[in-house]
Every structure is written in C-alpha cells, then in structure tokens.
Amino acid sequence: MAVSWGTLFADRTERMHASDIRELLKLTARPEIISLAGGLPAPELFPIDEYRRAFEWVLETNGNMALQYGPSEGYRPLREFLARRMTGMGIPAEPDHVLVTSGSQQGLDLLGKIFLNPGDAVCAESPTYMGAIQAFDAYQADYVTVPMDDEGMRSQDLDDILQQHAIKFIYALPNFQNPSGRLMSEPRRELLIETARRHGVPIVEDDPYGELYFEGGPLPSLRSLWPEGVIYLGTFSKILAPGFRLGWLVAPPGLYDEFVFAKQPADLHTSMATQMATNEVCQQDDFLETHIDQIRDVYRERRNVMLRAMEEHFPPGCSWTRARGGLFVWAELPPSIDTRELLAEALAEQVAFVPGESFHPDRGGHNTMRLNFSNVTPERIEEGIARLGRAIKRRLAHVEATAERDQSVPVSP
Ligand SMILES: Cc1ncc(COP(=O)(O)O)c(C=O)c1O
Numbered sequence: 348m349a350v351s352w353g354t355l356f357a358d359r360t361e362r363m364h365a366s367d368i369r370e371l372l373k374l375t376a377r378p379e380i381i382s383l384a385g386g387l388p389a390p391e392l393f394p395i396d397e398y399r400r401a402f403e404w405v406l407e408t409n410g411n412m413a414l415q416y417g418p419s420e421g422y423r424p425l426r427e428f429l430a431r432r433m434t435g436m437g438i439p440a441e442p443d444h445v446l447v448t449s450g451s452q453q454g455l456d457l458l459g460k461i462f463l464n465p466g467d468a469v470c471a472e473s474p475t476y477m478g479a480i481q482a483f484d485a486y487q488a489d490y491v492t493v494p495m496d497d498e499g500m501r502s503q504d505l506d507d508i509l510q511q512h513a514i515k516f517i518y519a520l521p522n523f524q525n526p527s528g529r530l531m532s533e534p535r536r537e538l539l540i541e542t543a544r545r546h547g548v549p550i551v552e553d554d555p556y557g558e559l560y561f562e563g564g565p566l567p568s569l570r571s572l573w574p575e576g577v578i579y580l581g582t583f584s585k586i587l588a589p590g591f592r593l594g595w596l597v598a599p600p601g602l603y604d605e606f607v608f609a610k611q612p613a614d615l616h617t618s619m620a621t622q623m624a625t626n627e628v629c630q631q632d633d634f635l636e637t638h639i640d641q642i643r644d645v646y647r648e649r650r651n652v653m654l655r656a657m658e659e660h661f662p663p664g665c666s667w668t669r670a671r672g673g674l675f676v677w678a679e680l681p682p683s684i685d686t687r688e689l690l691a692e693a694l695a696e697q698v699a700f701v702p703g704e705s706f707h708p709d710r711g712g713h714n715t716m717r718l719n720f721s722n723v724t725p726e727r728i729e730e731g732i733a734r735l736g737r738a739i740k741r742r743l744a745h746v747e748a749t750a751e752r753d754q755s756v757p758v759s760p
Pocket of ligand 1: 386476555557589592594
C-alpha cells in the first residue's frame with residue numbers, strides 16, 4: 348500500500364511551505380535579470396586566500412581535532428575570541444556564555460524550540476526578518492507587531508502591547524534592520540529596554556549588520572543596556588562569508604545550558620574545521636577590522652548609487668529609507684500599488700525586488716518593497732533602478748486608468 352505522506356505530518360508542518368514569492372524569485376537567477384531581491388554579501392569581498400591559508404594551517408597542525416567531533420558549545424578559542432571582541436565593542440559577553448551556532452538562523456530555531464508552545468506570542472517589529480517568521484512559524488507562534496518609523500521600532504507603543512498580550516519574547520533588530528535598513532535611535536533603545544524590563548519580558552537582539560555602518564559609529568547594543576534580559580545573536584555571514592554557516596549567541600547565565608541542550612539534538616555541534624579556520628583568520632593582525640572597513644566602503648558606495656538613482660527614477664509619491672548601514676533600502680510606494688503585482692511587471696523589465704508583504708507576519712505592507720545593494724555592482728544598480736522606475740510608472744498609469752474607467756461606468760438604478 349502506498350504511504351500517504353501528507354496524513355502523517357505533524358501539525359507544526361502546516362505553516363511550512365514554499366512561498367509563492369520565493370518561487371517567483373527563483374527566476375532572478377537568470378543573468379539577464381538584475382536582482383535587487385537577494386540578501387547576499389558581495390562575493391568579490393570574500394576572504395578566499397585567508398581561508399585557504401587558514402584551512403591548510405589547521406589541517407597541518409591540528410587535523411585530528413579539525414576532523415573530529417567537537418563540543419556542542421563550540422571551539423573554545425573561538426568562543427574566547429568572540430567574547431573578547433564583543434566586550435571590546437561594549438557588548439557584555441563571557442566565553443562561558445557564548446554558544447557557537449550553525450549560522451544565527453540556528454539561533455532563531457533554538458529560540459523557538461526553547462520558548463514557543465503552539466499559539467505563544469512573539470512581539471516583532473513590523474516589518475521584520477522573513478527567516479525569523481519562518482523559524483517561529485515552525486513552532487506555531489502567533490505574532491504581535493510593533494510599528495516602525497525612521498527611528499526604528501516605536502518603543503513608545505510597547506507598554507500597551509505588553510499590558511494587553513502575554514509575550515514570550517521581543518524580537519528586535521536594532522541595527523540596519525532586515526528588511527527596512529533602519530537604525531533604532533538611542534532613546535528608542537533605552538525606552539525599549541526600560542519597558543521590557545518593567546514587564547519582565549526578555550529581548551532577542553538579532554544583530555547581523557551592526558558593524559556595517561556607513562556613517563557615524565555603533566550605538567549601544569541592547570545587551571549592553573540589560574545583560575540579564577537580552578539574548579544576543581551574532582554571525583560571521585556578513586563580515587566574512589555566509590557559506591560556512593557560522594554564527595553565535597550570547598545567553599544570560601540561567602539560560603545558556605538550555606540552548607546547549609536544544610542544539611545537541613539538532614546537529615551535535617557546529618563544524619570544527621570551520622570554527623578553527625575562522626578563528627585562525629580572525630587572529631591575523633588587524634585583518635578582520637581592515638576587511639570590515641573595506642566592506643563598509645564598497646557597500647556605502649553602492650548605497651549612494653542606489654539612493655541617487657531612486658531620486659532620479661522613482662515617481663513622486665514614493666519614499667524610502669536612507670540605509671545608514673547594512674544591505675537594504677526599504678521603499679514605500681503610493682497605496683494604489685500592490686508590489687506583488689508590480690513584481691510581475693518588474694520581471695518583464697528584467698529587474699527583481701522582494702515585495703514587502705513577505706516581511707509582515709500580518710501580511711500588511713502591500714505597497715512596500717525591499718531593495719538590496721550589497722550584491723549588485725554600481726552599474727547594475729543604476730540600470731536596475733531605472734528599469735524599476737519605469738515599471739512603477741507603468742503600473743501607476745495602469746491603476747489610474749483602471750480607476751478612471753471604473754468611475755465612468757454608469758451606475759444602474
Ligand atoms: C536579521 C537576520 N537574522 C538572521 C539571519 C541569518 O543569518 P545566518 O544564519 O547566515 O547567520 C539573517 C540573514 O540574512 C538576517 O538578515
């Protein structure tokens with residue numbers, strides 16, 4: 348008898364499915380399409396030579412350890428390096444409370460595994476990171492969202508939310524948020540912490556982009572403002588390379604072991620060879636700081652080109668964020684435009700973006716879009732934005748013509 352797979356799936360799989368947008372965006376792999384849709388770093392900046400040397404050295408000098416099973420907590424020298432570096436940046440961290448993860452995406456999954464029963468509520472910014480929604484969806488989470496503006500999460504709205512809802516944790520991206528590129532202002536950070544602390548609700552600070560600032564310097568991390576209540580997620584994906592799947596988290600002492608227990612059944616530990624080679628790369632004099640400086644320079648230029656091109660090619664009625672760091676610009680179009688419909692039009696112009704709806708757990712944001720500048724050369728950004736501007740203008744003309752036609756239809760008595 349044939350197995351009827353679908354009838355055997357656990358309830359939690361109900362919300363695990365391909366998104367139609369992701370399917371559509373598969374088209375963007377075609378070279379003639381200028382994709383502003385991805386969230387990928389610039390591959391030409393990957394430290395390939397440094398890794399080649401580091402892997403060689405690790406295999407020559409400590410191959411037995413590199414290829415053996417290792418501790419779930421992570422490779423101790425790397426945990427020590429991370430704790431030292433974070434402490435130097437004002438993010439409190441002890442090596443004993445650093446857990447190396449297989450990408451910070453694993454940190455999100457572990458959070459769901461530890462905290463979320465079906466129907467439990469997570470408080471998230473609106474919009475928020477799509478991969479976090481996917482991770483928490485797998486644990487059948489509910490969402491309560493906090494609106495954002497140019498200063499990031501509107502922390503002033505949080506008190507009411509925390510009074511009205513039982514929230515397991517607040518998921519926040521204070522630095523150059525994915526998708527909006529926004530930076531949470533210092534007063535908003537302080538108010539967020541003050542409110543969460545008063546209600547006894549923990550915060551998850553997801554911070555892949557904090558070091559990629561293009562102007563000014565870093566603002567105080569949420570963890571520095573409340574070390575006992577903030578779980579910090581970090582990653583090498585945007586400062587070295589995402590392909591190794593190497594991230595980390597810092598958990599308050601009473602929680603750390605729980606993360607280790609949650610990680611063990613998932614993958615026992617993160618690749619030892621990768622951790623050792625990365626530790627080697629990070630030990631090279633000033634390499635990491637110089638490398639991150641170079642990433643900032645390249646991305647800053649691309650961001651500038653994108654903003655300039657948007658000024659030139661986007662029609663009146665559109666607004667967008669300035670992305671003072673990170674990988675993304677977030678645009679809001681006139682309300683008559685549905686960016687999912689616009690995407691089809693844009694693909695015909697051979698340019699792609701991600702419609703904003705994908706970043707809203709409540710499916711809002713129909714007239715918003717995320718644009719990536721890190722993975723596209725300045726020339727292609729310029730051309731891509733010109734194409735997108737044409738698609739938006741055509742779509743606007745279409746919806747205006749449709750509205751006029753509808754108005755001119757005689758109303759029957
Ligand atoms: C906000 C945010 N969190 C987590 C991740 C996952 O990163 P990784 O698993 O590569 O560390 C990403 C990736 O783009 C992200 O934007």
